[in-house]
Every structure is written in C-alpha cells, then in structure tokens.
Amino acid sequence: MFRVKNVLTLLIFSATAAMGLPAHAGNAADEVVINHAYVRATPPGAQTSAAFMVLENSGEVDHALVAASSGLGKKVEFHNHIMEEGMMKMRQVMKIELPAGTHVTLEPGGLHVMFMGLNQRPEMGDTVALTLTFADGSETTITIPVKMIKGMKKHG
Numbered sequence: 331m332f333r334v335k336n337v338l339t340l341l342i343f344s345a346t347a348a349m350g351l352p353a354h355a356g357n358a359a360d361e362v363v364i365n366h367a368y369v370r371a372t373p374p375g376a377q378t379s380a381a382f383m384v385l386e387n388s389g390e391v392d393h394a395l396v397a398a399s400s401g402l403g404k405k406v407e408f409h410n411h412i413m414e415e416g417m418m419k420m421r422q423v424m425k426i427e428l429p430a431g432t433h434v435t436l437e438p439g440g441l442h443v444m445f446m447g448l449n450q451r452p453e454m455g456d457t458v459a460l461t462l463t464f465a466d467g468s469e470t471t472i473t474i475p476v477k478m479i480k481g482m483k484k485h486g
C-alpha cells in the first residue's frame with residue numbers, strides 16, 4: 331500500500347508540473363516584475379536590435395536572468411557596455427543578477443538584451459515576444475512593443 335501511495339503522489343506532482351503550475355511559491359518568474367520594456371526599431375538591413383526594460387525583484391531571495399530567446403533573432407544574448415581604450419564596447423554577460431528587493435535597469439549604453447541575426451525587421455507598432463529564463467529554471471514570456479530610439483546611431 332505504501333508503495334502505491336508513493337506512486338500516486340508522484341503522479342499528482344507530475345500532473346501539476348505538466349499544467350505549468352509553479353512547484354513552489356517564490357520562483358523568479360512570479361517575483362520579478364518587468365516594466366517599461368521596449369525593443370529598438372531598426373533601419374532596413376540592420377542585423378541586430380536590442381531590448382530594454384526595468385526588472386524588479388519583489389521577492390526575498392536573489393534571482394538572476396540566465397537566458398533569453400525570441401523569434402526575432404537567431405541568437406539572443408545579454409550584453410553590457412564597457413569602456414576599453416577610450417571606446418565603448420559591448421560584452422556578452424552570462425547572467426544578470428537580480429538581488430532581492432532591488433531593480434535593475436536595462437537601458438541604452440548599459441545592460442541590454444541583444445538580438446542577433448534578425449529574422450525580421452522590428453518596426454514601430456510591432457510587438458516582439460521574448461522569453462526570459464531565470465537561474466531557478468522558471469521562465470516568463472513578455473510581449474514588448476517596438477519603439478524608435480532617437481539619437482542612437484547604433485543599438486544599445
């Protein structure tokens with residue numbers, strides 16, 4: 331009987347996971363609030379674009395972004411800008427830390443989500459679906475409007 335009960339418990343857990351319900355309260359997808367997200371509109375022929383947003387960790391444990399994917403680009407990476415020999419350069423970062431109770435801003439000239447190998451040209455009025463994966467394995471998909479960024483010759 332004991333064994334049967336264990337199997338049943340396991341089945342219930344599996345069913346819960348299959349329905350996409352969070353396994354426990356407090357995962358990053360539930361606790362990280364994303365605001366002011368937008369994707370940079372690009373001129374014809376551009377190979378890259380970028381997304382910017384404000385991520386707020388409203389929870390009590392630290393979280394981190396570890397991956398992103400989107401139909402907009404063949405590759406989606408996290409980048410930052412660093413000053414090197416007097417020039418601003420982009421560098422890939424493997425994760426973006428989201429300490430508990432703080433907010434992190436992805437903005438032009440700083441951290442950004444980079445779309446490389448564009449599958450289509452993001453134009454004003456379009457929306458882009460972006461899936462973000464957190465260090466705890468939870469995911470969230472957001473729909474982001476495309477906006478023009480004035481005065482930016484290059485992305486990010």
Ligand SMILES: [Cu+2]
Pocket residue numbers: 380409410420442443444486
């Ligand atoms: Cu970049």
